[in-house]
Amino acid sequence: xxxxxxxxxxxxxGERAIKTGHGGADYFVVAEFLEAIRAGRPSPIxxxxxxxxxxxxxxxxxxxxxxxxxxxxxxxTRGAWERRAAGDSLKPxxxxxxxxxx
Numbered sequence: 664x665x666x667x668x669x670x671x672x673x674x675x676x677g678e679r680a681i682k683t684g685h686g687g688a689d690y691f692v693v694a695e696f697l698e699a700i701r702a703g704r705p706s707p708i709x710x711x712x713x714x715x716x717x718x719x720x721x722x723x724x725x726x727x728x729x730x731x732x733x734x735x736x737x738x739x740t741r742g743a744w745e746r747r748a749a750g751d752s753l754k755p756x757x758x759x760x761x762x763x764x765x
Contacts, residue, residue, distance in 0.1 A: 711739040 672691060673680070680687030695707050715736065722734040738744070 711743075714739040 669677070673687070676690065676694070677687060680690035683690040683693070692708065698704075699706050718736060722736065726732055726734045
């Protein structure tokens, strides 16, 4: 990747990250989780986010079994996502610099 387009997190920890799986993405998720625990902060990925991300594979399989029919993704938050403040994110940690913006 061209130096001018690399994210600062990747510049700082890319060599360690690439060794951890999923092209390095796992490193940043795990590092931020551990930093949150050490600092006594909430995890940047809560149980509802984890459930939503994890349901994609079984829902994809169900879609295939149903001839490609769309599958509804459950609302694991029971509507709480609608009350989440705009820009709700955690303070950056020293490890990863916080959640990547979009």
